[in-house]
Amino acid sequence: MLKKKVQQLAKKNSNQLISFRRHLHQHPELSFQEYKTCQFVKEKLESWGIETQIMATTGVIGLIKGKNPNSRTLALRADMDALPIQEINTVAYKSQNDGVMHACGHDVHTTCLLGAAQILQELKEAWEGTIKLIFQPGEEQLPGGASILIKEGVLHNPSPSTILGQHVEPLLEVGKIGVKSGLFMASADEINVTVRGKGGHGARPHQCVDTILMASQLIVQLQQLVSRNADPLMPTVLTFGKIYSEGGATNIIPDEVKILGTLRTFDETWRLEAHRQLIKSAELICQSMNGTCDFKIIKGYPYLKNNEALTAFTRQHMETYLGAENVIDFPSRMGGEDFAFYSQQIPACFYRLGVQNPNGSGLHTPNFDVDERSLEVGAGLMAWLAMQA
Ligand SMILES: [Zn+2]
Ligand SMILES: [Zn+2]
Incomplete structure (x- = not known):
C-alpha cells in the first residue's frame, strides 16, 4: 500500500532529515543571502537525480516527473531564510553565525521539502504528473522571495495548477496539522x-x-x-x-x-x-x-487565502495519512506570509505543522527550537499529499 511505503521511507530517512536540519540550523543565512543553503539544497537534489534550476539568485527549483508527466503539475514550496536574532539555545547544533538564527523554522521547511523530494523521486513510478519543488529565498523581508520568483516565471514552464506549503507551528504537538480553509493570513x-x-x-x-x-x-x-x-x-x-x-x-x-x-x-x-x-x-x-x-x-504581502476546494481535498488526504483526530481546525492569523503571493495566482493551501518543543518557545524568539520528530511527519505528509492527483 502506497501510504505505508511513504511512511516507511519517511521513517527510514528520519536520521538523515535530522542531520540536514541541524546542518541548516548551524549555518543560517539572512533573506536573499541564502548562497550556502541554496548550494546545499541543489547538491542534495542532484545527488538523487532530480534536475534543478537556480532562480532569484538564491532560489532552487527542482522538477520530479512521475508517470504521464504532462497530466498535471503541482508545486511544493519551502522558504529557506533565517532571521537577525542571536540564538541563546545551548544545543550542539546552535547557530554558528553570530546574530543570525533559524527562529522561524525555515530550516525545518527546507528539510521537509528535501525529504519529500527524496520520497517522490524514489516512488516516481507510483504517482502521476510533475512535481515542481520551490526552495524560495527571502520570505522574511520585503518584497518577498515569492514575488520575485513569480516575476521570474516560477509559475510557468511547466505551470503548476495548484501549490502547497507548510509552516512550523509551536502551538501544535508533533503529529498534528493545523488547517484553515479560506482567509488564513492577513x-x-x-x-x-x-x-x-x-x-x-x-x-x-x-x-x-x-x-x-x-x-x-x-x-x-x-x-x-x-x-x-x-x-x-x-x-x-x-x-x-x-x-x-x-x-x-x-x-x-x-x-x-x-x-x-x-x-x-x-x-x-x-x-x-x-x-x-x-x-x-x-x-x-x-x-x-x-x-x-x-x-x-x-506595501507588504497580500492576504493569504486557502482555496476551499483544494483545502478540502488536501485535508481529506491529511486525515488518511495522519488520522482524522490529528488534523485540527486552525484559526486565521493576522500575521503576514509571502506564500500569499502564490495564493493570489493559483489555488493554494498553506497548513501548519506541529513542532511543539518542551521549552515552550515561540516563533521569532532567541530560544526557538522544534521537536525534530516533526521532520519525519512534515516530509512524509508533503510527499503523500503531492502524489494525490
Ligand atoms: Zn517568520
Ligand atoms: Zn516563517
Whole structure:
C-alpha cells in the first residue's frame, strides 16, 4: 500500500532529515543571502537525480516527473531564510553565525521539502504528473522571495495548477496539522510617519507648532479607522509600535516626531481604501494644528487565502495519512506570509505543522527550537499529499 511505503521511507530517512536540519540550523543565512543553503539544497537534489534550476539568485527549483508527466503539475514550496536574532539555545547544533538564527523554522521547511523530494523521486513510478519543488529565498523581508520568483516565471514552464506549503507551528504537538480553509493570513503593510512642526522652548508653546501633541492626536484619531470605517466583519488591525524624536527633552518641543506602525487586513479593496483614508486623516489632523506630515505606507504581502476546494481535498488526504483526530481546525492569523503571493495566482493551501518543543518557545524568539520528530511527519505528509492527483 502506497501510504505505508511513504511512511516507511519517511521513517527510514528520519536520521538523515535530522542531520540536514541541524546542518541548516548551524549555518543560517539572512533573506536573499541564502548562497550556502541554496548550494546545499541543489547538491542534495542532484545527488538523487532530480534536475534543478537556480532562480532569484538564491532560489532552487527542482522538477520530479512521475508517470504521464504532462497530466498535471503541482508545486511544493519551502522558504529557506533565517532571521537577525542571536540564538541563546545551548544545543550542539546552535547557530554558528553570530546574530543570525533559524527562529522561524525555515530550516525545518527546507528539510521537509528535501525529504519529500527524496520520497517522490524514489516512488516516481507510483504517482502521476510533475512535481515542481520551490526552495524560495527571502520570505522574511520585503518584497518577498515569492514575488520575485513569480516575476521570474516560477509559475510557468511547466505551470503548476495548484501549490502547497507548510509552516512550523509551536502551538501544535508533533503529529498534528493545523488547517484553515479560506482567509488564513492577513495582508501586512508598514507605516512610516514623520510629523513636522516647529520646535522650541517647552515654556513657550504658543511660539511652537507642537509635534508631540500632533503625533498624539494622530495616533488616537487614526484608531477610528478600525472602529468606524472598517467593516466590523472584516478583521483590521492598526498598530503603532514605535514613536520617537531625535530632539526633545522635558522642556524642549522637537521639530519632528516619527511614528512607525503596521496595517493588517483581509481584503484588497479595503486595504487600498484604508491607505487612502489614513493618509487623508493624518494630513488633515496635522494641517488643523499648523503642522505637516509625511505619511508613507510601504506595501507588504497580500492576504493569504486557502482555496476551499483544494483545502478540502488536501485535508481529506491529511486525515488518511495522519488520522482524522490529528488534523485540527486552525484559526486565521493576522500575521503576514509571502506564500500569499502564490495564493493570489493559483489555488493554494498553506497548513501548519506541529513542532511543539518542551521549552515552550515561540516563533521569532532567541530560544526557538522544534521537536525534530516533526521532520519525519512534515516530509512524509508533503510527499503523500503531492502524489494525490
Ligand atoms: Zn517568520
Ligand atoms: Zn516563517
